[in-house]
Amino acid sequence: MGEGTPRGLRESGSAEAEGASDGLRFELLGPLRALRDGVEIPLGPPKQRAVLAVLLLQEGRSISYDALVEAVWGGAPPLHVRNLVQKYVSGLRRALGGAAELVWTGSGYRLTGADADDLRERRRWVDEALAARDAGELRRAGELVERAEELWRGEFAEGLQAPYLAAERLRWAEKRLTVLEARLAGEIELGRSFEYVHELVRLVAAHPLRERLVELLMLALYRTGRSSDALTAYEAARQRLAEALGADPGPPLRSLHARILRQDPALLPRPPVPVS
CATH class of the missing domain: 1.10.10.10 (Winged helix-like DNA-binding domain superfamily/Winged helix DNA-binding domain)
Incomplete structure (x- = not known):
């Protein structure tokens, strides 16, 4: 990805050695x-x-x-x-x-x-x-x-x-958020949902229309036994999107919402691999 x-x-670019x-x-x-x-x-x-x-x-x-x-x-x-x-x-x-x-x-x-x-x-x-x-x-x-x-x-x-730097600033802010989302997804996959719920709440508040962050927050809440809070987070995001953009949540967010409603067992964290 x-x-x-x-x-x-x-990210594009060569992986050169560190140092100036x-x-x-x-x-x-x-x-x-x-x-x-x-x-x-x-x-x-x-x-x-x-x-x-x-x-x-x-x-x-x-x-x-x-x-x-x-x-x-x-x-x-x-x-x-x-x-x-x-x-x-x-x-x-x-x-x-x-x-x-x-x-x-x-x-x-x-x-x-x-x-x-x-x-x-x-x-x-x-x-x-x-x-x-x-x-x-x-x-x-x-x-x-x-x-x-x-x-x-x-x-x-x-x-x-400077106009060029203003555009680069926006581009790098997006790159930074994308990498952060990938890191948080990995932490949740490692079973660390509880540790990152508060960070995700803060990030969703800072970027209320960013659906990937809402998706990660919902998954983290669900995996910590807070399915009703996960559904509430979805409804809040749906309302924000409707008011700001006149749009519904995208397919990934709607799909996660449906899976939480039916309590899809595949959403639960994988059990740890036993050490032989």
Whole structure:
């Protein structure tokens, strides 16, 4: 299952070795920061930081001047935007020193020798979690996803105002929720429904129209002997969807509701395998 699918874990990207080039590490899973040998370095004013974030997300590819302006300022840039771009590029070159190279290629700007290290590490943890899950190692898969979650320090590129980054922020919020849902599904499958009921209640309150979270909450409640609460959670979700979207719950949620009503024995946790 990929992150582009409703319940998956996979992320695109290579699983490179951990660590930053030349002692310089960049992080985007929270406020943008750059660390040289563990010490944070100043990156200049917010728009200069936004330029750096956009360049990091190109992963070594060139981005044209017009595309960079559109990414950072949108369709109505200030009149003196060309001077601003040149100023911010010069400022970034000074800040990064010789550890990374920011050049004009003739057709655009390219940043090399710099990676969003926390994104790369997260891809690796999630891909390894997927492999573990596919091998039936649910506990290890959960531990790997927790490692990926620990890399988050806030919202993606938190605090930086730029159209491109705003879109990326939404995309990464969705990716984060999808991985979280997969982790919680694994924990419930391991028989840990009781421990995660409260977390699921909180998540449903924070994302009231997200049906997968309601589905997991209903299953966790049912497996802890709270079938009436599971049915109540369904009815509350049905009402929210009707009021907000004029829609009924989707097939997976309706199917789980029907199975709980008939007390489908297949919904109960599997008995532990005896140790010989």
